[in-house]
Amino acid sequence: MSTTELHRVIGGRLRQADQRYTYRRHQLVELLYQAPHPMHIPDILSANPALAQSSVYRNLALLEQVGVVRRVITSDQHARYELAEDLTHHHHHLICTSCGAVHDVVLPDDVEHVFDTTLVSVAAANGFTLSQHRLDLLGLCAGCR
Amino acid sequence: MSTTELHRVIGGRLRQADQRYTYRRHQLVELLYQAPHPMHIPDILSANPALAQSSVYRNLALLEQVGVVRRVITSDQHARYELAEDLTHHHHHLICTSCGAVHDVVLPDDVEHVFDTTLVSVAAANGFTLSQHRLDLLGLCAGCR
DNA sequence: ATGAGTGCAAAGGCTTTGCATTAGG
């Protein structure tokens, strides 16, 4: 997806929720789009000091509601945020349990396929309607090993 | 593992860290052992009002350090805690994105095996030493659907 | 007896909210 296409789609999702794609929201999305891994609030504020903390929180919550942003939960103290997978690509996270670093990783297609079919049926057997899965690989990064 | 065996093993891990297996810690472990899903602090305090909040936090942190308890991170506001997998069994979580309910689930052995081998090599390719994986199934529970 | 563990209350730290100001349509 091109960057203009990206912003067009995001603008659409916001308008559908009667929300505007303002300058600040655009800046926020641009930051997440550039980053190779999920960002937390200190990351975001230092990357763009013009952004106000409270607005960042509010806008991330809004963007999450309309399906543009996903909140990534780590063992870190701060929550991390990334663009939704349908705007980027399906991936998982390598999380360093020592320093909290997060890397994006992609699994082989055949493995993902086994996951999908298995998980949907397992969820169904428990009365759940599956919407997504979240797989995190926890370990030590090269620097902390 | 029998319940006496369980407490014996836990006592050993605590002593190895120069910690005592006190009455309060025993009560806490017993609660987690009985529960069919990870518990958060309000759960724990209402299940056993004799427990002091600060001690529960301190003891859960200690038990996590010595590998007896695992902190489960959900989208919930409170952290949840369960006994470590080597004291119970390897499993995953079905998390309701609406009400925050968490159910334990087990995947077929062959699927788990594919996971293990694939994930270790993927992590290694990124310079990570894998210690565990965390797979959560997100969706709507029967009640919220 | 003596240090670890506990419990109450207060402080920390991430996140959310109130409110006056600014900006988008």
Place this chain on the structure above:
DNA sequence: CCTAATGCAAAGCCTTTGCACTCAT
């Protein structure tokens, strides 16, 4: 113009910490 959005400051809420008391060895 007029409401939504923003930014600063203050409040909330989960969690951690200080400190005196209690318990275990």
